[in-house]
Amino acid sequence: MRVPSQLTRREFARAAAMSSLGAGLAIAGISSGWARKPKNTPEKSRVDGPLSLKTHAAAAGLLAGCAVVPELFDLTPASNDPYTHTVAQQASILVAENAMKWSSLRPSPTTYEFSNVDRLFGFAQLNGQQIRGHNLCWHEQLPAWFASTATKENAHSLLTQHIFNVAGRYAGRVHSWDVVNEAIHVPDGRSDGLRKSPWLGLIGPEYVEIAFATAAQADSKARLTYNDYDIELDTPEQSAKRGQVLMLIRRLHARGIPIHAVGIQSHLQANGPRAGAGLQSFIRDVATLGLEVYITELDINTHALPGSPEVQDSAVADVYRQYLGLLLPEPNVRAVLTWGISDAHTWLNQSKQLWTVRPDGARQRPLPFDENYTPTAAFFAMRDAFDAGRHLVKSSAI
């Protein structure tokens, strides 16, 4: 597959022409080049268009989407590339898995590299998709130059300039920004629950407020989101972390800091405990503050699940079914994004950690499409969960 580094003007014009042609032909029931399906098996053909995740989610008033790698999009008009096709067909909202992080955007303290993000926006525009921004302030994936360049004197300006330049560039075109990512870490022992991150050390606890207030100035349209992981379950550790996240959000809200949503990452385990009443009551507490909730990074880790691919698929689908069944009835839950679309590209098969590598050496199958872009049992569990939420159509903001 060709992996172009950016969308050229000519490619964009050709793709745009094919896209609008595609829309017209689709109305006439004819498949165009851009909308052309890869060679379809019966499995594949029953999940496009009206049968897609995005269409079923829309009927329930939800956005459905996934994390993407913009370099993988094949933008040639007649492309049959399954990655490009599946993302275009299934998602109404996209998030960059890595392309909008500091390490991707900031090759040096004074320069920005936007080409992959521009490519993502071009692709989303062609396909009528919204975009989540991930992320503006995180303790991970800071560029190599950061440690030797950032000081207590310049950190405030580094953070605010980054937010102005990045969120400002795409202002008005972003559904929601993960303004601050993963700021709570209870084991660090602080009473406010904040993680001992570079930002905390350089700026102090007010860095969270500074990030949100700056993001609001840079883009007054995007819903400003706090995003975190390990807040889904009712284990003592996750309950404690969820409690600290809620306190942080309440503090921000009480001080009039602009915050509109909470992202629950939802990296779940196939054979771990299930989410339950604690998460439900957290979502309701968040609703009383007028905030939306997005499921931002859903996938199911099967590293500790013995058995065949079929056993994995069935356990993964069970977790999708139970989890979405629990969360989607909550009226402030507005979007469901998986962390990737197909098992061919998942961080769970890239990361070589004790908690990602299976003892039998088999690859994980955490997503709604397998490595051949055939829908898995998880796809149908998701679609059924969207259908079950149809009677709850969430048409207006809370």
Ligand code: G3I
């Ligand atoms: O791009 C470089 C490549 O040039 C280099 O040769 C290669 C060598 O290791 O590394 C490549 O970068 C990797 C990057 O993913 C792209 O594949 C980084 O090492 C690797 O650390 C990075 O991992 C990402 C991780 O965040 C850290 O940023 C994962 O893909 C991504 O899925 C993961 O996403 C996070 C969310 O942002 C926040 N929530 C948790 C989630 C999963 O960890």
